[in-house]
Amino acid sequence: MGFFIISVVMILRLFQMQILERASYTLAAERNRTEMVYQTAPRGIIYDRNGVPLATNEPVFSLIYLPSQSTTQSELNRLADELSRTLRQNPEDILAKLEQARSARTALRIAENLPVPVMFRLSELKPFYPGIDLVLEARRYYPFGSFASHLIGYMGKINPRQWVRLKARNYRMDSRIGRLGVESVFERQLRGTDGAVKIEVDAHGKIQKILRRLPWKDGRNVHLTLDAIVQKAADEGLSRTSTRRGAVVALDPSNGDILAFAAAPDFDPNQFLGADPFSLDYSTFVPSSVPEFDRAISGLYAPGSIFKTIVSVAGINEGKLDPSQIVFCPGYFRLGRRTFLCWNHRGHGNVDFFTGLAESCDVYFYKMGLVIGADLIEKYEKIFHLGKKTGIALKGEEAGNLFGPETSMQEGKTWVGGNTLNLAIGQGRLLVTPIQMAVVAAALANHGTLWRPQYLRSIAPESNGEILRQSPQQIGFVRASKKTWNLLDQAMALVVASGTARGAAIKGIEVWGKTGTAQNSSGKDHAWFIAFAAKPGQAPSIAVSVLVENGGHGASAAVPIARQVIAAAFRVGKKIQYQWPKSSPKKIDSSAVKGETL
Numbered sequence: 001m002g003f004f005i006i007s008v009v010m011i012l013r014l015f016q017m018q019i020l021e022r023a024s025y026t027l028a029a030e031r032n033r034t035e036m037v038y039q040t041a042p043r044g045i046i047y048d049r050n051g052v053p054l055a056t057n058e059p060v061f062s063l064i065y066l067p068s069q070s071t072t073q074s075e076l077n078r079l080a081d082e083l084s085r086t087l088r089q090n091p092e093d094i095l096a097k098l099e100q101a102r103s104a105r106t107a108l109r110i111a112e113n114l115p116v117p118v119m120f121r122l123s124e125l126k127p128f129y130p131g132i133d134l135v136l137e138a139r140r141y142y143p144f145g146s147f148a149s150h151l152i153g154y155m156g157k158i159n160p161r162q163w164v165r166l167k168a169r170n171y172r173m174d175s176r177i178g179r180l181g182v183e184s185v186f187e188r189q190l191r192g193t194d195g196a197v198k199i200e201v202d203a204h205g206k207i208q209k210i211l212r213r214l215p216w217k218d219g220r221n222v223h224l225t226l227d228a229i230v231q232k233a234a235d236e237g238l239s240r241t242s243t244r245r246g247a248v249v250a251l252d253p254s255n256g257d258i259l260a261f262a263a264a265p266d267f268d269p270n271q272f273l274g275a276d277p278f279s280l281d282y283s284t285f286v287p288s289s290v291p292e293f294d295r296a297i298s299g300l301y302a303p304g305s306i307f308k309t310i311v312s313v314a315g316i317n318e319g320k321l322d323p324s325q326i327v328f329c330p331g332y333f334r335l336g337r338r339t340f341l342c343w344n345h346r347g348h349g350n351v352d353f354f355t356g357l358a359e360s361c362d363v364y365f366y367k368m369g370l371v372i373g374a375d376l377i378e379k380y381e382k383i384f385h386l387g388k389k390t391g392i393a394l395k396g397e398e399a400g401n402l403f404g405p406e407t408s409m410q411e412g413k414t415w416v417g418g419n420t421l422n423l424a425i426g427q428g429r430l431l432v433t434p435i436q437m438a439v440v441a442a443a444l445a446n447h448g449t450l451w452r453p454q455y456l457r458s459i460a461p462e463s464n465g466e467i468l469r470q471s472p473q474q475i476g477f478v479r480a481s482k483k484t485w486n487l488l489d490q491a492m493a494l495v496v497a498s499g500t501a502r503g504a505a506i507k508g509i510e511v512w513g514k515t516g517t518a519q520n521s522s523g524k525d526h527a528w529f530i531a532f533a534a535k536p537g538q539a540p541s542i543a544v545s546v547l548v549e550n551g552g553h554g555a556s557a558a559v560p561i562a563r564q565v566i567a568a569a570f571r572v573g574k575k576i577q578y579q580w581p582k583s584s585p586k587k588i589d590s591s592a593v594k595g596e597t598l
Contacts, residue, residue, distance in 0.1 A: 034200055034211065037064055037107050038172065041192030042138035044219035046152060046182055048228040049257075049457055053143065055152055055183070055269075060139040061119045063087075063111040066131045067102040076102070079129050086121050087111050109174050113139055113273060135197070138216075140176070140183075140273060146266040148231050150294045151224075151258070151394070151455060153181025154269035170194070179272070182222060182455070185393050189459050192219035221460040225257035225470075230542075233568035234262035237561030238548075245549035246527075247296035249438035249453070250565055253532060253543045255472035256442065256451025260544075260565060263296045297390075297397040300431040301547060304518030305360045305554070306528045307426025309444060309488065311369065312357060314380035316487055317480040320372040323353035323487055329363035335417050340366055343517065357491040358499030360515060362425050369424025374415065377423055378404025384440050385450055385476050386432055392453045403430035427519055437530055438545035443478055444492070445512075445532035445540035447485040450476035501529065503559045509570055510534050513562070515554035527551030529558035533566045542569045 040062075046055035063083075076098050084091035087110075094110060101108035110132070114122070119134060126132060140155045156179040158166065163173050170193070171177070177191075178184035195216030234248035241264075250260035293299075315321025331347035333340045342348065342362040348355070356364030369377065381387065387402035403423055405415040422428035435453055443450050452473040459468040492512035495501045500515040516528030527548040534540040544562045551557030567573035 034198060037066075037133075037135055037197045037199060039135055039195040039197065039216055040137040040139070040176070041194045041216035042218045043140055043192060044186075044190040044221045044460065046190075047221065047223045048226045048231070049224060050228065051223075052228040054148065054224070054226070054228070056141050056143060057138040058141040060112070060137055061114045061134045062109050062137050063114060063122055064107050064133055064135055065098055065101045065110050066107050066133065067098075067105060068131055071102065071131065079132070082125060082129070083110065083122075083132075086118060086125070112137075138192075140269075142269045145268040145270060147228075147235060148226060148261060149181075149266045149269055150263045150296065151181050151226065151261040152269065153183035153185075154179055154267075154272040155183055156272055176273075181394065182224065183269075184395070186222055186456075186459070190219045190222060193217035220462065223457040223459070224455050225252070225259065225457045226261065226455060227259045227569065229571070230260040230565055230568045231262065233564045234260040234561070235264075235266070237546075237564050238262055238264040241548050241551055241557060241561075243548065243550045245295065246547045246551065247294075247299060247434040248544065248546050248561060248565060249296050249435045250542055250544045250569070251438050251442045251451070251453060253442040253445035253449075253451075253540050256439075256453050257457075257472075258453050258455045259542060259569060261296060261455065263294050263299075294394070294396055295547070295549065296434050297392060297394055299433060299547070299549070300398055300400060301433075301526050301528075301549075302428070302430055302518040302520075303426040303432045303437060304516035304526070304528050305362075305426055306437060306514045306516035306530045307430065307432075308357060308360065308365050308424075308516075309492070309514050309530070310380050310384055310386075310440065311365060311372065311377055311424055312353070312488055312491065313444075313478065313480055313484055314376050315368055315372040316353075317484040318372070318376055320376065321353065321368055326350050326352055327356065327361075327364045327367050329361050331363070333363045333366045333421070335366075335421060338418055340418070340421050353487070354491050354494055357514070358494040360495075360500050365424045366421045369420050370417070372424075374405050374420040374423055377420075378402065378406055380478075381430070383476070383478050384443065386430075386436060386440075390435055390439055390453050391473075391475060392435060393455075397435070398433055400433055400436055401429055401431040403428045426516065434545045434547045437528070437547075438543060441530040441532055441545055442543035443476075444488065444530075445543045447482075448478040448480060449474060450478070496531075500555045501531070501559050503555065504529070504531060504563045504566070506533070506563060506567055506570070506572060508536070508572060509566065510536055511563075511566060512540075513559070515559060517553050520550065524550040525552055527554045527557035529554045529562050531562050531566065533570070535570065542566060 042057040045053050047053055080091045080095035080098055083094050097108055097110050155176045158171055158175045158177045163171060178187040193216060196214040198212040200211055230250055238246050244264050246264055248260055248262040251258060328350055329342055329348040331342050331345045348359055348361045351361050351364050381402055387400055389397045389399045408415045419428055439450055452475045454470055456470040461467050492514055496504045496511045496513050501513045504511050504513050511531060511533045513529060513531035518526040518528060520526055529546045532540040532543040544565050546558040546562045548557040
């Protein structure tokens with residue numbers, strides 16, 4: 001009897017719930033729904049070789065809209081107008097986002113990276129517009145602005161084509177992605193796992209309660225070979241030139257590690273965080289005028305007299321150049337009916353190899369070029385890997401252009417004696433990049449090994465994983481005799497001690513170098529200087545290539561920059577004035593709650 005009564009009660013209760021109260025439960029279900037609001041995770045921090053943070057994160061607020069199906073169009077219009085005044089954005093653009101959220105029935109970001117005053121004004125609007133709220137996220141931050149910008153890169157919004165390809169990796173349509181440099185190359189490692197807040201909202205989009213928090217996971221930290229002190233010297237040096245256009249690349253000759261990588265004009269990657277770079281039409285710009293154009297790997301220039309080092313190696317190593325032979329320089333050289341001038345129109349008088357390189361005498365190298373022969377010089381161009389990309393892991397590297405009888409024949413051009421004279425002093429159609437000449441300078445420093453330039457030192461491990469480290473990669477070798485290298489060392493030391501690069505001398509440091517002034521048919525000459533340096537009795541530990549576009553003479557425009565970079569590497573001379581952070585960047589807590597925000 002008791003069992004029968006219980007059964008009847010249960011049946012009646014089920015009838016009441018499914019039939020009589022169905023409408024009220026349906027209404028409640030419609031009134032409340034769940035939403036997942038995502039929080040952008042902190043990216044991995046990018047450090048220099050000494051632990052200086054070059055790219056970090058900072059906590060910011062983003063405005064989200066939780067749509068309500070009962071919201072009328074007029075209400076949306078009023079909200080768009082109100083937000084446009086606070087955010088200082090076009091009301092039509094905001095309205096389009098609000099309507100998109102309502103149509104998709106999902107939370108949508110309306111604005112990101114909100115300044116604190118704007119965030120507080122938006123908080124005051126929440127009681128009147130229950131569908132809006134603020135979410136705490138992590139935003140990329142570059143503490144030193146344009147510092148090494150071409151190497152570090154920048155962040156930008158993902159475009160639709162990339163999103164289709166990457167959505168399987170949990171990228172969203174409003175995600176930001178590395179667009180250039182280290183940020184792009186190591187996107188997968190730097191990117192963290194976004195967090196989320198699962199919330200219950202009512203029919204008006206107002207949050208009823210937080211159901212669950214899914215904490216984010218920080219990205220993996222990346223440590224570069226870059227030396228921040230050396231990089232600062234390179235950046236500052238370029239900024240003080242008359243044209244503010246050029247490049248500086250400094251390498252460790254023992255392994256190809258990049259110590260400094262500067263290109264000017266540069267850019268502040270923080271500026272790209274508030275706008276979508278793909279909204280800009282770069283097709284209307286001349287490539288070299290765009291700040292993102294990287295002159296270090298993409299700029300093509302005649303090497304001028306710095307190429308005389310390669311001519312010297314070819315001549316001495318092949319027994320074609322006698323260092324003791326005397327050549328008279330009257331300031332010009334005649335070949336047939338043409339007259340080829342020396343940069344010193346008054347002439348250098350009697351010069352041997354050492355004086356010829358130290359004073360960069362063009363007449364000496366005109367004559368040596370004819371003796372050595374263009375075919376042999378072109379052979380050594382290839383041995384030093386000119387005309388080839390270095391293989392640095394950056395987008396946009398150019399290979400340059402070889403110049404010689406074989407290359408000219410392949411191009412359908414005739415080779416004449418005047419071409420040999422131009423080749424001997426690094427002119428003609430020979431084109432190189434600053435990073436190629438940094439590799440050459442490093443090979444001259446270590447006596448023959450060509451290293452691929454690399455900027456990665458290590459990547460922090462995932463949980464229970466191993467640290468990823470970069471190994472040096474040899475890309476070539478210049479087989480030359482010990483005599484060749486010793487004679488070239490002596491001559492390059494004289495360039496600094498008593499020749500055209502006396503301004504590069506540093507007390508207590510041994511410096512070898514070669515200046516260059518490359519003729520430019522479209523404007524003022526380009527200024528070059530390559531060098532390497534060491535503490536007395538030790539192997540060279542830095543090799544530098546400096547190019548100042550339209551800078552004129554290498555001695556006056558490029559040498560001071562190289563001297564500053566070398567001094568910074570050895571921590572001598574001018575005291576480095578820079579306030580580096582004394583502690584690690586603070587960790588951002590994804591569960592932090594500010595006021596009534598998520």
